[in-house]
Every structure is written in C-alpha cells, then in structure tokens.
Amino acid sequence: MSSGKEITYPNDVKYASTHEWVKLDSDTAIVGITDYAQDALGDIVFVELPEPGMEKKAGEAFGVVESVKAASDVFMPVGGSISATNDALRDAPETVNGDAFGAGWMLKLFPYNAADLEKLMDAATYKSKIDSGEIH
Amino acid sequence: MELKRTPLYDTHRALGAKMVEFSGWEMPVQYKGILDEHRAVRNAAGLFDIDHMGQVRVTGRDARAYLQNLLTANFADMEINTAKYAVMCYADGTCVDDTFVYRFADEWMVVVNAGNGAKDNAWMLAQAHAQTSRFDVSLQDVSAEFYMLAFQGPLAEQVLQQTKGLQESFDLADLKYHHAREFHIHDERGIIARTGYTGEDGFELFIPFSHGKHVWDAILDAGKDVGVQPIGLGARDSLRFEAKFALYGHEIDANTTPMEAALGWACDLDKNFIGRDVLLKQKLEGVKKKLVGFEMLERGIARNGYEIASNGKTVGYVTSGMPAPTLEKNIGLGYVPPELAKIGTGFDILIRGKATKARVVKTPFYANRARGK
Numbered sequence: 001m002s003s004g005k006e007i008t009y010p011n012d013v014k015y016a017s018t019h020e021w022v023k024l025d026s027d028t029a030i031v032g033i034t035d036y037a038q039d040a041l042g043d044i045v046f047v048e049l050p051e052p053g054m055e056k057k058a059g060e061a062f063g064v065v066e067s068v069k070a071a072s073d074v075f076m077p078v079g080g081s082i083s084a085t086n087d088a089l090r091d092a093p094e095t096v097n098g099d100a101f102g103a104g105w106m107l108k109l110f111p112y113n114a115a116d117l118e119k120l121m122d123a124a125t126y127k128s129k130i131d132s133g134e135i136h
Numbered sequence: 137m138e139l140k141r142t143p144l145y146d147t148h149r150a151l152g153a154k155m156v157e158f159s160g161w162e163m164p165v166q167y168k169g170i171l172d173e174h175r176a177v178r179n180a181a182g183l184f185d186i187d188h189m190g191q192v193r194v195t196g197r198d199a200r201a202y203l204q205n206l207l208t209a210n211f212a213d214m215e216i217n218t219a220k221y222a223v224m225c226y227a228d229g230t231c232v233d234d235t236f237v238y239r240f241a242d243e244w245m246v247v248v249n250a251g252n253g254a255k256d257n258a259w260m261l262a263q264a265h266a267q268t269s270r271f272d273v274s275l276q277d278v279s280a281e282f283y284m285l286a287f288q289g290p291l292a293e294q295v296l297q298q299t300k301g302l303q304e305s306f307d308l309a310d311l312k313y314h315h316a317r318e319f320h321i322h323d324e325r326g327i328i329a330r331t332g333y334t335g336e337d338g339f340e341l342f343i344p345f346s347h348g349k350h351v352w353d354a355i356l357d358a359g360k361d362v363g364v365q366p367i368g369l370g371a372r373d374s375l376r377f378e379a380k381f382a383l384y385g386h387e388i389d390a391n392t393t394p395m396e397a398a399l400g401w402a403c404d405l406d407k408n409f410i411g412r413d414v415l416l417k418q419k420l421e422g423v424k425k426k427l428v429g430f431e432m433l434e435r436g437i438a439r440n441g442y443e444i445a446s447n448g449k450t451v452g453y454v455t456s457g458m459p460a461p462t463l464e465k466n467i468g469l470g471y472v473p474p475e476l477a478k479i480g481t482g483f484d485i486l487i488r489g490k491a492t493k494a495r496v497v498k499t500p501f502y503a504n505r506a507r508g509k
Binding site: 040042043045046064066067068069070071 | 488
C-alpha cells in the first residue's frame with residue numbers, strides 16, 4: 001500500500017523535479033520514479049514503457065504511469081538510448097509502489113548523456129524542495 | 137478561489153488522508169489507498185464524509201407540484217419517509233444535476249451535488265418564481281443544518297446499530313431500501329436513510345451539524361474490529377462507477393439528457409416537467425447517442441474524455457474509465473451512436489492516439505447486492 005510509510009530519499013540516486021530518479025551502474029543509467037511520486041499517485045495499476053532502442057532527450061516523456069484515478073506522463077531525467085525496459089512492470093505495476101528505487105525501475109539507458117546529470121538534484125535538495133512546496 | 141473545508145478536515149489529515157480539490161472543496165481522495173478502500177466497502181463497510189453535498193428544504197402548499205415540475209421522477213404517490221432519485225433538466229432536456237429527493241411529513245428535501253449547489257439553487261429559485269408556473273413554495277438551503285455522512289457496505293447495518301450514542305436512536309432492521317427516518321441526538325433532529333451510491337447496502341446520514349465529528353468517530357470506533365475504514369473520493373468514484381451510477385460532469389451534464397444517459401427509469405414521461413417534451417421526443421424517435429458500458433479487449437485504460445472510434449472515424453467519447461477493482465478488468469462508460477450500443481459490439485478507444493480494442497458489455501458492471509432489499 002502506498003500510505004502509512006515514511007517517504008524515502010536515498011542518497012545513491014539523482015532526482016529530477018518531475019519526480020524521476022537516475023542511478024548510475026558503470027556505463028548504464030537506470031531510471032525510475034521516486035518514492036514521493038509513487039506515494040502521490042497511489043495504487044499504480046498500469047505502466048506503459050517505450051520500446052528498447054529508442055533515443056530520447058532529457059525532459060521528453062518516455063511513458064505513462066496510471067493509478068486507479070489518472071494517467072501521468074513520466075519524463076527522461078537524462079537523455080540517452082533506451083537499452084532495456086522493466087518488463088516485469090507489465091504484469092506487476094504495483095512493484096513501483098512497493099519498491100520505487102529497486103525492483104520498480106523503468107528504463108536502462110546506454111549510452112546516456114552525462115552532461116544532463118548536472119541539472120539533477122541530490123536527495124537533500126529534492127526533499128527540501130518538496131517539503132517547502134516548491135515542487136509537488 | 138479559497139477552497140472550502142468540511143469540519144472534519146483535521147480529522148481526515150490525522151487519519152492520513154491525501155486531500156484534493158473537488159468542486160471547490162478540499163476533500164480526502166484517499167487514506168490507505170483507493171483499491172484497499174474500495175474492497176473495504178465491498179467486503180465490510182466504509183465511512184464517507186460527504187458534507188460537501190448540498191441539501192435544499194422545500195416547503196409550502198405547492199411543494200409537491202413544484203417538484204413535479206422541476207424534476208423527472210413522479211412524486212405523486214411517494215410515501216412519507218422515502219427517498220427517490222431524480223434528474224433536474226433544462227428545457228432542452230439536458231441535465232442541470234441529478235438529485236435525491238426525500239419526502240417527510242411536513243417537508244421535502246432535495247440533495248444536490250457539491251459543485252452544482254449554487255447553480256442548482258439559482259435554477260430551483262427561478263423555477264419557483266417563473267411567471268408561467270408560480271408556486272406557493274419556499275426553498276431553504278439547509279446544508280449547514282446537517283452533517284452528511286455515508287456509511288456503506290455489507291456490514292454497515294450491523295456496525296451502525298452498535299454505534300455508541302446511536303443504538304437507541306433507530307432500529308435499522310426494518311428500514312427498507314430508499315426509506316428514511318428521523319432520529320434525535322439531544323433533541324436535535326437528524327435523518328437516516330437506506331440510500332447510497334456505491335452498489336452496496338448502506339446508509340446516508342444527515343446528522344445534526346455539531347455532532348458530525350462525534351458520530352464519525354463513533355462509527356469508526358464501532359467498526360474498527362471488522363474492517364471498517366474511512367473512504368475517500370477516489371474509492372467513492374470507483375464504487376459508483378462499477379455500479380454504473382452516473383456522476384455529474386461525466387455521464388451527465390448540460391450536453392446530455394437522461395434518455396441518452398440510460399436514466400429513462402428515473403423519468404416519468406406521463407407527467408409534465410421541465411424538459412419532458414424533449415425526452416418524450418427522444419423516447420419516440422430515438423437518441424443520437426447512448427451511454428454504454430465497455431470492457432477493454434487490449435491492454436490500456438480508457439479515461440474521461442478519450443475518443444471512441446469505429447472504422448477509423450471518431451464516433452463518441454469516454455465519460456469514465458478505470459480498472460474496476462472488484463472485477464479486475466479495465467472497463468469504461470461512454471457515449472456512442474445507438475447502432476454501436478448493442479452488447480458485444482466492438483469499437484476502439486483512442487488511448488494517447490492509439491486505437492485500442494473494446495467491446496460493449498452488460499451494465500452495471502457490478503450487480504447491486506442491495507437493490508430490492
């Protein structure tokens with residue numbers, strides 16, 4: 001379930017103001033949505049991801065996450081070539097609610113545009129902007 | 137615009153609710169999660185703060201005649217202490233709002249949707265004083281007199297009957313579906329009715345206003361060991377959707393008539409009321425669009441406003457759609473031409489531009505356990 005737990009902000013990922021995260025694994029960038037985002041959306045019932053092989057720029061929509069109530073676009077936190085998507089979310093979209101930073105990952109990018117990383121936030125900055133209401 | 141809050145606002149926050157804007161009100165959309173809350177109502181019972189809904193008291197010598205003219209349902213033989221669903225139409229047959237009408241010994245009460253309160257009041261006043269139909273009637277917005285809660289689900293009767301402070305107030309065993317009765321808390325008048333909008337057995341309570349929080353807490357306390365939960369607007373929507381109850385702004389609005397919305401059962405065309413001529417014409421000559429239920433045959437969720445297409449041509453639109461929690465299917469409601477309204481007919485829902493197959497199915501999606509009780 002989405003509520004009743006403290007929202008987590010792990011330090012080993014970078015955050016976009018549109019609530020996606022990026023984690024680096026050698027040459028590959030892994031992308032997902034944040035714990036705050038999954039909690040705000042509520043029960044996730046559908047995740048639509050692009051075909052591997054597509055290239056997208058930072059800020060471009062790459063897919064759609066649907067809760068019971070609504071459909072929301074998700075955006076590339078960094079640009080890159082989509083080398084893999086998380087097929088498990090097709091049958092178990094609720095994984096994003098349960099483990100947003102782990103098993104709920106969405107994309108792997110290889111190569112990715114390292115320069116885009118500089119525009120992203122660290123955990124403390126992201127959290128403070130949410131707490132202050134600057135982003136929501 | 138400043139959002140309105142019900143007096144239970146802080147209580148909702150303390151219960152972990154996420155608050156959202158709804159029709160000018162800041163209301164809980166969910167507490168634990170929409171799916172969890174939806175199932176709680178289907179399997180146990182759930183408590184809803186619906187104080188954002190409006191209530192208008194209608195009194196006077198011509199109260200009944202006024203309502204007969206204003207609304208689609210027939211109140212001629214309506215018994216005292218009963219409730220009836222009715223639509224309020226414009227002269228062109230489209231919908232001002234949908235309502236529940238209660239008849240009591242000395243007065244009538246019309247319950248209207250939150251977002252439509254001001255518009256409804258203006259319309260109702262205008263009809264009361266129209267030159268052609270001057271009624272001896274008095275309208276009074278009594279929303280501030282009552283705190284409106286809904287308590288819905290198979291365990292609702294049992295829990296409510298055991299709720300502290302209410303046990304002596306009423307005996308629910310002989311309160312029939314769509315019947316209402318008055319009760320008192322410290323000499324203040326309240327009303328309880330076996331009505332609701334979830335497809336489950338259940339009640340709507342009009343509590344003397346200052347006792348709203350007290351009764352809310354007492355019901356949750358009485359039901360805490362049997363799975364009773366507070367329910368937000370998210371599950372309220374998914375519950376009414378499965379039971380195919382219309383929601384203003386979705387299935388009905390100022391562009392749709394009750395005949396198109398499959399609400400003909402709530403319209404008595406043998407009496408005169410505003411909009412009746414158009415509805416009668418539609419009944420005789422047929423409608424141009426018809427509300428149908430459909431299920432998705434391919435992966436995808438239909439949403440309000442998506443286009444419905446047939447052979448590559450747009451033919452209609454989706455009014456509500458979501459994964460139905462009880463059915464575990466992606467289903468929807470929408471308007472299509474009558475020739476596409478037959479059960480089994482296939483068409484496409486345009487989901488982000490992609491034609492996704494769907495077919496017409498029988499409604500309601502979820503059979504109402506309470507109906508006919």
